[in-house]
Amino acid sequence: MTEQLISVSSAQDGAWKTAVTQIIRAGERMDQRGWVPATAGNISVRLADGRIAVTRSGGHKGFLTPEGVIEIDLTGNPLLPGDRPSAETLLHCQIYAHFPHTGAVLHGHSIAATVLSMRTKERALYLADYEVLKVFEGQSTHATRVAVPIFSNDQDIARLARSVSLFLDEMKAGYIIQGHGVYVWGPDMDTALARLEGLEFLLACELERLKLSPSFQGM
Ligand SMILES: CSC[C@@H](O)[C@@H](O)C(=O)COP(=O)(O)O
Ligand SMILES: [Zn+2]
Numbered sequence: 001m002t003e004q005l006i007s008v009s010s011a012q013d014g015a016w017k018t019a020v021t022q023i024i025r026a027g028e029r030m031d032q033r034g035w036v037p038a039t040a041g042n043i044s045v046r047l048a049d050g051r052i053a054v055t056r057s058g059g060h061k062g063f064l065t066p067e068g069v070i071e072i073d074l075t076g077n078p079l080l081p082g083d084r085p086s087a088e089t090l091l092h093c094q095i096y097a098h099f100p101h102t103g104a105v106l107h108g109h110s111i112a113a114t115v116l117s118m119r120t121k122e123r124a125l126y127l128a129d130y131e132v133l134k135v136f137e138g139q140s141t142h143a144t145r146v147a148v149p150i151f152s153n154d155q156d157i158a159r160l161a162r163s164v165s166l167f168l169d170e171m172k173a174g175y176i177i178q179g180h181g182v183y184v185w186g187p188d189m190d191t192a193l194a195r196l197e198g199l200e201f202l203l204a205c206e207l208e209r210l211k212l213s214p215s216f217q218g219m
Contacts, residue, residue: 012049017066019045019053022189024064026106027055029193031062035108035200040181042086042107045189046096050074054092057084090161095185098168102185104192109181112203116210117150117178124149125176127202135198136173148182148199149175173199 023043030036030043041061044054052072055061059068071079074097076089086092092105116125127133128145136146149167154160154177164175164183174184174195184199186192210216 015047015049016051016053016071019047019051020066020069022104023053023055023069024066026104026189026193027061027064030106030108030196031060033110033197033200035110035181035196036061037109040109042088042092044086044089044092044096044105046103052093052096054085054089057086088157090157091164091183094161094165095168095183098165099185101187103187104189105183105185106192106196107181107183108196108200110200110203112200112207113176113182114179116203116206117176117180119210120150122150125203125206127173127206130202130205132198132201133173135194137195138172146172148173150178151175153178153180 022045026043027036027041030041035041039058039060042055043061044052046052052074053069054072055064056068056070070083070085072085072089072093073079074093076085076093078085088107091107095102095105124147126145126147129142131142133139133142133144133146139146147170149171151160151163160177167175174182176182182196182199184192184196186195
């Protein structure tokens with residue numbers, strides 16, 4: 001019996017270490033791409049046993065250590081009182097609560113997401129006819145148009161989460177917070193990273209197209 005308990009707890013410990021490693025590597029990857037400047041961005045993983053690991057608030061996400069990742073419950077409270085999880089933890093928790101098969105959530109602040117969302121007056125960015133659209137769930141052709149909703153930025157994260165919640169079911173490629181950044185998720189970290197990379201590639205393409213447009217160049 002005792003041996004059984006020890007092996008369950010060491011398996012749980014191993015799963016936690018795997019989640020932490022995934023978060024640290026994702027932070028490094030996002031930093032290499034310029035998506036987590038200063039202390040921007042946050043990253044989480046939901047383990048198979050339901051535990052949620054999220055980045056601590058305020059650290060640089062490109063230089064995370066195991067101490068920079070902490071456990072929270074599904075309402076966003078840290079398991080260790082006094083621990084300070086990401087200020088945007090509620091946005092992660094609402095995705096886990098809404099989508100039972102989500103295993104990882106990523107948030108970054110790219111230049112393309114920031115600039116494009118500040119420029120438009122629309123409530124979404126529309127991505128059409130790109131081959132890379134196929135990276136998103138349920139997309140099998142370039143011949144489509146995917147809306148990425150844009151929400152007004154808000155330092156009141158509970159209020160922001162309420163706005164986001166109304167549209168979660170319609171989101172195929174995550175969402176954008178205006179002048180701030182993107183939220184993307186997936187069933188596991190590799191898929192979430194692929195979707196983030198796909199979305200950021202498409203936003204960078206849109207930014208390049210904008211720069212090439214005659215009106216941008218004052219022609
Ligand atoms: C550089 S300020 C960025 C923060 O305000 C926030 O938007 C962010 O993404 C990181 O917050 P954090 O609390 O570290 O998860
Ligand atoms: Zn942010």
